[in-house]
Amino acid sequence: MASNNDAPTRVLMVSFPAQGHINPLLRLGKHLAAKGLSVTFSTTESIGKDIRAATSANNALHWRIGAGSLTFEFFEDGLSDDDPMRKNLLDYTVQLERVGRKVISHMIKKHAESNGLFSCIINNPFVPWVCDVATELGIPCALLWIQSVAVFTAYYHYFNKSLPFPTETDLYLDVPLPNVVLKHDEIPDFLHPFSPFPFLGKLILEQFKNLSKPFCILVDSFEELEFDCVKYLSKHLLVRPVGPLVKDPTHGNGVIRGDMVKVDDCMGWLSSKAPSSVVYISFGSVVYLPQEQIDEIARGLLMSKVSFLWVLKPPRRNLGLEPHVLPEGFLKQTSEGGKVVQWSPQEEVLAHPSVACFLTHCGWNSSMEALTFGVPVITFPAWGDQVTNAKFLVDVFGVGVRLGHRQAENKVVTGHEVENCLLKAMVGDTAEVLKRNALKWKDAADTATAHGGSSYRNLDAFVADIKTRSM
Numbered sequence: 035m036a037s038n039n040d041a042p043t044r045v046l047m048v049s050f051p052a053q054g055h056i057n058p059l060l061r062l063g064k065h066l067a068a069k070g071l072s073v074t075f076s077t078t079e080s081i082g083k084d085i086r087a088a089t090s091a092n093n094a095l096h097w098r099i100g101a102g103s104l105t106f107e108f109f110e111d112g113l114s115d116d117d118p119m120r121k122n123l124l125d126y127t128v129q130l131e132r133v134g135r136k137v138i139s140h141m142i143k144k145h146a147e148s149n150g151l152f153s154c155i156i157n158n159p160f161v162p163w164v165c166d167v168a169t170e171l172g173i174p175c176a177l178l179w180i181q182s183v184a185v186f187t188a189y190y191h192y193f194n195k196s197l198p199f200p201t202e203t204d205l206y207l208d209v210p211l212p213n214v215v216l217k218h219d220e221i222p223d224f225l226h227p228f229s230p231f232p233f234l235g236k237l238i239l240e241q242f243k244n245l246s247k248p249f250c251i252l253v254d255s256f257e258e259l260e261f262d263c264v265k266y267l268s269k270h271l272l273v274r275p276v277g278p279l280v281k282d283p284t285h286g287n288g289v290i291r292g293d294m295v296k297v298d299d300c301m302g303w304l305s306s307k308a309p310s311s312v313v314y315i316s317f318g319s320v321v322y323l324p325q326e327q328i329d330e331i332a333r334g335l336l337m338s339k340v341s342f343l344w345v346l347k348p349p350r351r352n353l354g355l356e357p358h359v360l361p362e363g364f365l366k367q368t369s370e371g372g373k374v375v376q377w378s379p380q381e382e383v384l385a386h387p388s389v390a391c392f393l394t395h396c397g398w399n400s401s402m403e404a405l406t407f408g409v410p411v412i413t414f415p416a417w418g419d420q421v422t423n424a425k426f427l428v429d430v431f432g433v434g435v436r437l438g439h440r441q442a443e444n445k446v447v448t449g450h451e452v453e454n455c456l457l458k459a460m461v462g463d464t465a466e467v468l469k470r471n472a473l474k475w476k477d478a479a480d481t482a483t484a485h486g487g488s489s490y491r492n493l494d495a496f497v498a499d500i501k502t503r504s505m
């Protein structure tokens with residue numbers, strides 16, 4: 035069934051149900067809606083419940099954005115809230131695929147009855163089967179890769195065996211990417227022979243098995259930031275960097291958020307602090323530090339006497355984790371100098387002039403947000419692409435200092451190390467260099483997303499592609 039030519043072009047987005055996946059895809063949805071497209075954003079009802087409970091827009095599921103629109107449509111994954119399968123990512127993705135193939139196919143056909151087929155379906159990693167559903171129904175599909183172009187390039191080489199990677203017998207092999215050589219412990223560590231999470235590497239590589247289906251790979255990055263890797267990949271695939279997607283095209287339509295935890299009010303507190311005086315601390319939505327590490331970070335903060343805004347998120351339900359506790363009297367000792375929240379409006383925080391630096395686990399969303407708003411970082415990666423992102427943030431982009439190479443269960447970084455890093459990133463010569471570089475990337479991000487910039491043009495080209503293909 036062809037779509038009606040007068041109706042707005044309609045796009046379906048299907049997101050894996052995790053915060054780090056939802057945020058960039060939802061942001062892309064807002065951009066496409068701002069360009070006049072009608073976007074249906076779909077993920078599981080298990081997460082839909084959290085989003086509705088957490089966002090100030092509460093039960094609003096539909097927004098007009100300029101000439102376009104954005105609508106949430108959640109689907110059941112077939113499991114009860116406390117089903118043990120939710121604790122096991124591998125089992126869960128199998129279940130999601132089993133149910134999702136049918137549900138998404140049904141959703142598409144149901145929409146088609148009144149509005150014709152969607153013109154394009156966009157998914158993010160961990161749900162590669164969405165491309166199969168699209169192809170079976172004759173709908174063009176595209177992938178939004180939610181990590182860096184460099185990390186995509188590493189997976190691409192690994193999948194195609196076009197570069198040697200470390201093996202059990204050759205552990206210390208370097209991997210030369212187009213612009214940088216990654217040491218064995220700087221590659222996305224799901225690809226390492228002794229990765230603690232090898233199944234996550236397998237899950238990501240599933241998307242690479244299906245790379246012939248999406249007509250385009252969109253990336254939340256920009257050409258100027260990852261020029262060499264974009265150039266290399268473009269010889270093989272249609273890669274369109276369209277970021278930083280966090281730059282909101284709806285101009286303050288911040289009610290459309292996909293938070294799974296209710297945002298705490300911290301902006302007033304931040305505004306009461308002097309310019310460039312606060313360290314923002316957050317480790318994304320998944321990484322959950324051991325209690326001993328929390329104690330040492332608290333000690334480091336007290337010793338440094340630096341003001342801080344610290345996100346201590348509640349443990350995800352059903353995972354059996356204990357909530358973190360802060361040392362007794364900790365907040366009193368900081369005497370108004372610190373604030374702890376469960377979840378922050380992170381992009382607003384990073385854009386605030388009081389923030390001097392960001393202690394981060396280096397998830398790609400957090401990394402892009404720091405670069406977008408010109409905030410230097412203290413890197414403390416845990417696993418996966420985070421170790422590679424830390425390498426780039428420190429050694430390639432020049433915006434960070436390292437707090438340890440990576441988090442490790444058996445090695446807690448001490449309060450003294452935290453204190454040293456904080457002072458290095460906030461005062462003195464190193465801090466000045468980091469800030470200068472961070473502002474350079476902020477300017478480059480502004481230019482890429484401004485009218486006529488590389489990401490602006492890539493997004494327009496993508497919209498034109500969708501329209502041409504659906505004719």
Ligand code: UDX
Binds near residue numbers: 053
């Ligand atoms: C996951 C993986 O862990 C990461 O390695 C990969 O690059 C992306 O997917 P996550 O760990 O959640 O992501 O980190 P990140 O990519 O930084 O995404 C977290 C998102 O939550 C960011 O967009 C951030 O702005 C948002 N956030 C985080 C908030 O809005 N408020 C908070 O308090 C904390």
